[in-house]
Amino acid sequence: MSSLASLSSSCTPSTFSSLQVFGARILNIEALLVTNFSAPVANTFRIFQPSIQVQNASFCNVTVTYTHPGQQDEVTAQTWLPIGNWNGRLQAVGGAGWAAGAGGVPLSLELMKGAVGDGYVTITDDAGLTGGIEGVKDWGLLSPGNPNLYKINNLGAISINEQSIIGKALIRSFYGKGPEFSYWSGCSQGGRQGIMAAQRYPTAFDGIASACPALHIPDILASIQWPQQFMNSIGEHPYPCEIDALTAAAISACDPLDGLVDGIISDPSTCLHNFDPFSLIGTPISCFTTNTTVPISHAAAAVANATWHGPHDPSGRQMWYGIPQGADLTGGSSGRDQPGIAWTNCTAGPNSTCTGTNSFLSFPYLSLLVAKGDPSFNISNLTLSEFSALIHAGKQQYSSFLATDDPDLSAFRNAGGKLITIHGLADQQISPEGTLRYYKSVEKELRGDVKDFYRHFEIPGLAHCFGGRSGPPDGLWEQLRGWVEEGKPAPEESGVEVTGLDGEVQKRVVCAWPARGNGLGIERMIPGVYEATGLEALDHEEDHL
Numbered sequence: 001m002s003s004l005a006s007l008s009s010s011c012t013p014s015t016f017s018s019l020q021v022f023g024a025r026i027l028n029i030e031a032l033l034v035t036n037f038s039a040p041v042a043n044t045f046r047i048f049q050p051s052i053q054v055q056n057a058s059f060c061n062v063t064v065t066y067t068h069p070g071q072q073d074e075v076t077a078q079t080w081l082p083i084g085n086w087n088g089r090l091q092a093v094g095g096a097g098w099a100a101g102a103g104g105v106p107l108s109l110e111l112m113k114g115a116v117g118d119g120y121v122t123i124t125d126d127a128g129l130t131g132g133i134e135g136v137k138d139w140g141l142l143s144p145g146n147p148n149l150y151k152i153n154n155l156g157a158i159s160i161n162e163q164s165i166i167g168k169a170l171i172r173s174f175y176g177k178g179p180e181f182s183y184w185s186g187c188s189q190g191g192r193q194g195i196m197a198a199q200r201y202p203t204a205f206d207g208i209a210s211a212c213p214a215l216h217i218p219d220i221l222a223s224i225q226w227p228q229q230f231m232n233s234i235g236e237h238p239y240p241c242e243i244d245a246l247t248a249a250a251i252s253a254c255d256p257l258d259g260l261v262d263g264i265i266s267d268p269s270t271c272l273h274n275f276d277p278f279s280l281i282g283t284p285i286s287c288f289t290t291n292t293t294v295p296i297s298h299a300a301a302a303v304a305n306a307t308w309h310g311p312h313d314p315s316g317r318q319m320w321y322g323i324p325q326g327a328d329l330t331g332g333s334s335g336r337d338q339p340g341i342a343w344t345n346c347t348a349g350p351n352s353t354c355t356g357t358n359s360f361l362s363f364p365y366l367s368l369l370v371a372k373g374d375p376s377f378n379i380s381n382l383t384l385s386e387f388s389a390l391i392h393a394g395k396q397q398y399s400s401f402l403a404t405d406d407p408d409l410s411a412f413r414n415a416g417g418k419l420i421t422i423h424g425l426a427d428q429q430i431s432p433e434g435t436l437r438y439y440k441s442v443e444k445e446l447r448g449d450v451k452d453f454y455r456h457f458e459i460p461g462l463a464h465c466f467g468g469r470s471g472p473p474d475g476l477w478e479q480l481r482g483w484v485e486e487g488k489p490a491p492e493e494s495g496v497e498v499t500g501l502d503g504e505v506q507k508r509v510v511c512a513w514p515a516r517g518n519g520l521g522i523e524r525m526i527p528g529v530y531e532a533t534g535l536e537a538l539d540h541e542e543d544h545l
Ligand SMILES: *[C@@H]1O[C@H](CO)[C@@H](O)[C@H](O)[C@H]1NC(C)=O
Pocket: 036, 038
């Protein structure tokens, strides 16, 4: 029997029956042979890897269900083991939104299809959660007053380690060896999961690629809820067209500050001081909401200002970073299939009136996990001090589960692990400042000894995971592999494709922090050169949080 035929015939549950996971009881193993699997996978979803047309792939699709005795949960891990072209490696993939992963999460599935097409064994795990990216509204509460702490912990950390353990065990059972190297790939929640692996399970993965990670969850949800909270508190909900007009005006004003007019703000923190939305009050704009010309209102300027500056507590102290100017605050660029954080829901026609829309990320967190479903706690109607107290309570209760901000990566470093993070500077959900803050905290904790195992890239023009004027840095994965496997130097720069104002696609270079591309991607600017070029404004403000 050829090894190919023998692998195909090994795709049965009995091949994997020795699987054991400490703390878990295996309930069922299903193994299905998949042949002639074809799918196009776009680099937009893979982020670190180029687009691929998967063709005629064969793999063993193993679904493991297990429970954590006493928790009464049922967790599903789905693993695809390539037949014929296994490259000796594991690529575990992350989830999105409130989903840890598994079959119902589109982003996880796209990552898996690409990985199996490249010959990786790939695995996703749902942490026992239901309901997809909005799932916390299903599983967040056991009953009013009782948040489901085990599920939160399984999402936060436990399932990530189990994914590594199960993936590696299935590989050994199926191929009789390996894997030689194990990797993590994910964005947003999936990006956070990768960093949690580096923090708590330092030997789980040799290489981790994390995009736009949802670190500091209790803080970032304050920023996500903030525009709605602000609108509720002033009792005004401006038209989305006004917010879009202010974003467009901010881009026009701040885009040239880097010397290149390309529709991209390459340094949003400088833009905050260079563009005043209040100066546009009264400017007539053509409004898609009302289908009329309307003047930009004071409320719209105030909402944009608040969203960009981030939540502030009653004493005026910034609670967390704002969303960068240039980011799409209403969801317009995605065809409004998902409302942006400052989206309002308006009636049609000239005398349109609007109401707030709650984010599926922040609203159920605040109402179910933090306020615990207490009906007397109306999240749509909080004073600023109530809001600030609620955010603080959330941090007290959930930071240890979800914040993923432990700066001590020494165990990961010592185990030889390599970590790459990227963050889009036009991210409309999660401030890129938080990811930079984490990188700096690791630098500080390890006394600067970071560049040999951790590199961070800011990507001008990239929105949350995908979208925006910049494409993904889709060559970084191969750079990570060279770094992990062949001792190649850490990546200093990587390529992206940017769509300019004229619609023309240009190749650009993005640089590992603290270097920054100059927008043209030919030369690089490094700190110390700013002064010489008169662009000292590009230096980041001192962190004041
Ligand atoms: C394999 O899939 C392709 C397209 O996905 C299809 O055209 C072809 O008929 C399939 N071949 C077999 C043997 O099933």
